[in-house]
Amino acid sequence: MHVRELTTDDLDAAWELGRLAFGSDAQRSPHTTVEVPGLTRYGAFDDGGRLVGKAVDLHHDQWWSGRAVAAADVAGVAVAPEARGRGVARALLTALLAGARERGAAISALYPTVAAPYRACGWETGGVLRTVDLATAALPRHRPASHLSVRAGTLADLSAVADLYERVARHRNGMLTRRGELFDFFAADAKLPGDGLTLVEADGDLVGYATWQRGRGYGADSVLTVDEALATTAEAARELVGVLGSWASVAPTVRLCPLDGDAVSTVLPLEAARDHERDLWMHRPVDVARAVSARGWPVHTRGVVDFRLTDPLADWNTGTWRLAVADGTAELTRVDGEADLRLDIRGFALLYAGAARAHAVAQAGLLHHAPAVDPAVLDLLAAGGLAQLLDYF
Numbered sequence: 001m002h003v004r005e006l007t008t009d010d011l012d013a014a015w016e017l018g019r020l021a022f023g024s025d026a027q028r029s030p031h032t033t034v035e036v037p038g039l040t041r042y043g044a045f046d047d048g049g050r051l052v053g054k055a056v057d058l059h060h061d062q063w064w065s066g067r068a069v070a071a072a073d074v075a076g077v078a079v080a081p082e083a084r085g086r087g088v089a090r091a092l093l094t095a096l097l098a099g100a101r102e103r104g105a106a107i108s109a110l111y112p113t114v115a116a117p118y119r120a121c122g123w124e125t126g127g128v129l130r131t132v133d134l135a136t137a138a139l140p141r142h143r144p145a146s147h148l149s150v151r152a153g154t155l156a157d158l159s160a161v162a163d164l165y166e167r168v169a170r171h172r173n174g175m176l177t178r179r180g181e182l183f184d185f186f187a188a189d190a191k192l193p194g195d196g197l198t199l200v201e202a203d204g205d206l207v208g209y210a211t212w213q214r215g216r217g218y219g220a221d222s223v224l225t226v227d228e229a230l231a232t233t234a235e236a237a238r239e240l241v242g243v244l245g246s247w248a249s250v251a252p253t254v255r256l257c258p259l260d261g262d263a264v265s266t267v268l269p270l271e272a273a274r275d276h277e278r279d280l281w282m283h284r285p286v287d288v289a290r291a292v293s294a295r296g297w298p299v300h301t302r303g304v305v306d307f308r309l310t311d312p313l314a315d316w317n318t319g320t321w322r323l324a325v326a327d328g329t330a331e332l333t334r335v336d337g338e339a340d341l342r343l344d345i346r347g348f349a350l351l352y353a354g355a356a357r358a359h360a361v362a363q364a365g366l367l368h369h370a371p372a373v374d375p376a377v378l379d380l381l382a383a384g385g386l387a388q389l390l391d392y393f
Helices: 008-022 088-102 155-169 181-186 234-245 288-294 345-352 358-363 375-382
Strands: 002-005 039-045 051-064 067-079 107-110 124-135 148-152 173-176 196-202 205-213 223-231 253-256 274-285 303-310 319-326 329-334 341-344 367-369
Touching: 002 088, 008 039, 008 051, 008 067, 039 088, 051 088, 051 181, 067 088, 067 288, 124 345, 148 234, 155 196, 155 205, 155 223, 196 234, 205 234, 223 234, 274 288, 274 345, 288 319, 288 329, 303 345, 303 375, 319 375, 341 345, 341 375, 345 358, 345 375, 358 367, 358 375, 367 375
Parallel strands: 067 107, 223 253, 303 341
Antiparallel strands: 002 039, 039 051, 051 067, 051 173, 107 274, 124 253, 124 274, 148 196, 196 205, 205 223, 303 319, 319 329, 341 367
C-alpha cells in the first residue's frame, strides 16, 4: 500500500470512492473536481495503482480560551469495501498526522461514522453536537426592547455577522475560527446562508443574529430549521427567540443546535427539547507541545506535573513531559527518566478537551499510576474547561 497526497488527476476516483462510502447523490459538487486551498487530500493506493482509501485534512483553526490554535480536522475518510480491515485507514491517518505536524498543526477533531478505528489511532470522544426540536409556541415572547431594532440581513452584513460569531466563540474551547483559505474559498460566491438572516442591533451595532431555513408547508409537520442563533446580550437573545417564536402558526417545530451556556440557550425552554440528532465528535493532539503552548489557559490556574505519554501513531509525542501552567499560559517540555503517571494519548485528548477528569481517565485504563499516587494532579491538563463544536465537517 502506498499513501500520498492526491492530485487533480485522482479526484474523479476519490469522488467515486466517497460517493459509494457515504451514499452521496450522483450529482457532483464543483469543488470535488478542482484543487481547493486550505485542505490536503490523502489517498491510499494498492499495488496496481487503484485508489482504495482517502482522507482529507481540513486546515482549520480552533479557538481555545482566546487563542487560535492550528488544527488538522479530518473529513471524508473512506475505504473501498474490498480493502477494509487491512490497515488502510490507519496508514492514511498516520500520513495525515505527519503532514499536519509538518505544516504546523497542533490538534485535530473529526466526526466518526464509527469510533473504534479512530480510537485505535489516538482520537477520543470530546463531545456531541446536539440538534434539538422545540415546540415553536413554547418559545418565550417578550415585549420588544425599545433600544433594539430587528431587521432582515443582507450580503453587506455578513462581515458583521462573522465578527459577532468570533466575539461569542473566541473565549470558548474547540469552536472553529471560520477564517483562513478554506473559508475564503467557499465564501467567494457570497450568498446569504439558508433562506433568511435576522439581525438584532443596538444603536446600529450588531448584538444578535439568526440564520434559518423555512422548510416546506405549514401543517403540523412543518419545521423551521435555525442553522445558528447567537447573541452577545440577554436582551438581544430574548429578541431573537421572540422572532423565532413568531413562526408558531405555520411552523410548529423549531430545530436548532444549542450552544451550552450562551445567551440564547439561557432563554430557550431546553427542558422541553427533544433530540433530533446527535453527532459525536472526537479529538486528539497532533503535536502535544504545540497543543499546550498555543492555547489559552485560565489565568487563576498554576501548577507543574510530570507524566509519561504514549502515542503509537505519532512517535514525536511519546516521552516523559513536564506540564507547567501559570498566568494564562502553559508549556510542555521534555524531561529525562520515567514518571509516576503514565498517560495514553487518548487520555491526553480527554483531559485536554475537558471531557473527563483524571480519575475517570484512570478508570478507563488510559492513565496508569502507583496506588500511592493521586491521579488528580493531572487535572491540571483539564483546567481549560469543556470544549464544544458548533460546525459539522
